[in-house]
Amino acid sequence: MHLSDDYADLSRQAAAAFADVARAKPDATVILATGNTPIGMYDELTRLVHAGTVDLSRLRVFQLDEYVGIAPDDRRALYGWMDRAALAPWGVPAEQVVRLPSRSDDFPAAIAAYEAAIAAAGGIDLCILGLGPNGHIGFNEPPADRDAPTRLIDLTPESIASNAPYWGGIDQVPTKAITAGMRVLLASRRIFLLVSGGAKRAILHEALHGPVTSQVPASYLQSAAGVEVFADRAAAGA
Ligand code: PGA
Numbered sequence: 001m002h003l004s005d006d007y008a009d010l011s012r013q014a015a016a017a018f019a020d021v022a023r024a025k026p027d028a029t030v031i032l033a034t035g036n037t038p039i040g041m042y043d044e045l046t047r048l049v050h051a052g053t054v055d056l057s058r059l060r061v062f063q064l065d066e067y068v069g070i071a072p073d074d075r076r077a078l079y080g081w082m083d084r085a086a087l088a089p090w091g092v093p094a095e096q097v098v099r100l101p102s103r104s105d106d107f108p109a110a111i112a113a114y115e116a117a118i119a120a121a122g123g124i125d126l127c128i129l130g131l132g133p134n135g136h137i138g139f140n141e142p143p144a145d146r147d148a149p150t151r152l153i154d155l156t157p158e159s160i161a162s163n164a165p166y167w168g169g170i171d172q173v174p175t176k177a178i179t180a181g182m183r184v185l186l187a188s189r190r191i192f193l194l195v196s197g198g199a200k201r202a203i204l205h206e207a208l209h210g211p212v213t214s215q216v217p218a219s220y221l222q223s224a225a226g227v228e229v230f231a232d233r234a235a236a237g238a
Pocket of ligand 1: 130133136137138
């Protein structure tokens with residue numbers, strides 16, 4: 001565990017580790033989580049890009065998850081969030097990004113294309129994840145098995161409630177999402193799980209030290225290779 005004093009420290013430590021990956025392999029394949037937690041790391045990486053100490057413009061980026069049913073250019077779409085937080089400031093061109101669609105006439109084909117693109121790219125070098133209050137990673141809501149594929153899911157009431165402030169009310173939150181599957185995430189060569197704040201303390205403890213169970217999808221990280229947890233003292237309880 002990379003233990004940090006606070007969120008700013010966590011963001012710096014995770015950004016330094018991310019930048020090392022990109023320096024070693026500038027065209028690394030990465031999955032970039034949205035949510036609040038990784039934003040500090042993305043901002044710190046943008047600072048490093050501006051300082052000229054790392055180039056992130058050659059990364060090949062795969063979207064982690066997306067709400068279903070909204071317009072692709074809705075600024076609340078997770079793609080828009082990822083674009084503002086990372087792709088645009090880092091200068092990653094759209095051709096290097098594989099999206100998960102919010103709308104499709106043929107979701108099975110879109111899902112097959114997403115998984116095929118990852119396979120064609122040689123798998124994922126680095127997967128950035130946050131931790132849901134219910135133990136989800138991506139939108140792999142519990143229960144989710146370790147081999148769950150990329151798929152459409154119904155958001156749990158807990159996830160809908162936790163996203164309500166962002167959508168301007170609980171009845172505004174989409175009820176469905178599309179998520180990279182557990183098997184995609186767990187097969188990544190490296191995984192950074194970023195967790196901050198006392199509200200995540202109990203679920204982080206369960207994920208790392210509780211039983212490995214589909215009821216806490218993040219618990220499968222216990223048996224995955226290449227996992228590094230970045231947590232601040234409030235989340236780690238240390
Ligand atoms: P957060 O979201 O980083 O905004 O806490 C994490 C998640 O729900 O996956």
